[in-house]
Amino acid sequence: MQLRVLGSSAGGGFPQWNCNCPQCDGVRQGRVRATPRTQSSVAVSADGRDWLLINASPDILTQIRATAQLQPARALRDSGIAAVLLMDAQIDHTAGLLMLRERRSPLPLLATREVLAELEDSLPLTRVLSHYCGVAPHVLPLDGSRFSVPGLPGVVVQALALSSSPPPYSPHRSAPRPGDNIGVLLHNPATGARIFYAPGLGALTPELLELLASCSAVLVDGTFWSADEMQRLGLGTRSAADMGHLPQSGPGGMLEHLARLPASVRKVLIHINNxxxxxxxxxxxxAALAACGVEVAHDGMTIEF
Structure with missing residues (x-):
């Protein structure tokens, strides 16, 4: 099986279109060594032809153009995207659904009841799509059970409720529910290998750490380096925790948790803010990440498992 990183940045991409922070301005001017990135999304396939898209980024058209596997050209109108799984209802994970509207059949859409409700009412993307291809909704179970993805034999998934926040537009923003944000555990039935993917993660429990320790690779929240990053730069008033993210550095940060995992687990940070x-x-x-054996995801990164 293969996981391909389509986009590794947080919302807004890198460089962000309206930002002149040291990283964004530096990469535009060529003053820093940094690689541009599109907004967070990955794709998973068992056969290299049919793919589960996990999160539909606003950059999905750019990502499809950069990924030949998503256009296998089996027909005059075709796509390697067989289904979409949404991990939350954030705009940077859902807006790309509108770009897939030219499908000739309803788009299989896997999400929790909470996310599907947000996309029906608060941000009515599914109602808009009903006037185009339409969607075929599939409610994700949160009881720990494994499930197969329609039209994608060999792809086995578990959805896990995570501690994070629903989108700013949600009426539940100040009172998160278990289905507002999930992580996914991707299984290869043939090898027993597992990958955990969670671009939004506000806390790591002992139970979740135990699960991560059993994986061959983990791709986890790399949004902020420090808890007060946005505040120090004068770009916002909220902390990383206020936005539902666990920073990498500091006591109780992501690096401290990842250090507890076995050396056999490949550790990758994804959803990196500009x-x-x-x-x-x-x-x-x-350099500090490299010393800890932690990688930084980039667009086009491929992980076999």
Whole structure:
């Protein structure tokens, strides 16, 4: 099986279109060693032809053009995207659904009841799509059970409720529910290998750490380096925790947790905000990650499992 990173940045991409922080301005001007990134999304396939798209980024058309596997050209109108799984209802994970409207059949859409409700009412993307291809909704179970993806034999998934926040537009923003944000555990039935993917993660429990320790690779929240990153740069008033993210550095940070995992687990940070100094390839923060055996995801990264 294969997981391909289509987009590795947080919302807004890198460089962000309206941002002149040191990373964004530096990469535009060529003053820093950094690689541009599109907004967070991955795709998974058992056969290399039919793919489960996990999160539909606003950059989906750019990502499809950069990924030949998503256009296998089996017919005059065709796509390698067989189904879409949404991990939350954030705009940067759902807006790309509108770009898939030219499908000739309803788009299989896997999400929790909470996310499907947000996309029916608060941000009515599914109602809009009903006037185009339409969607075929599938409710994700949160009881720990494994499930197969329609039209994708060999792809086995578990959905796990995570501690994070629903979107700012949600009426539940101040009172998160278990289905507002999930992680996914991807299984290869043939080898027993597992990958855990969670671009939004506000906390790591002992139970979740135990699960991560049993995986061959984990791709987890790399949004912010420090808890007060946005505040220090004058780009916002909320902390990483306020936005539902666990920063990498500091006591109780992501790096401290990842250090508890066995060396056999491949550790990758994804969903990296444009303000995060780990984007600078020859910077001190990137060196600190390398010393911990932690990688930074990039668009086009491929993981076989």
């Amino acid at each position: 303000t995060n100094p780990i984007l600078i390839e020859d910077g001190a923060e990137r």
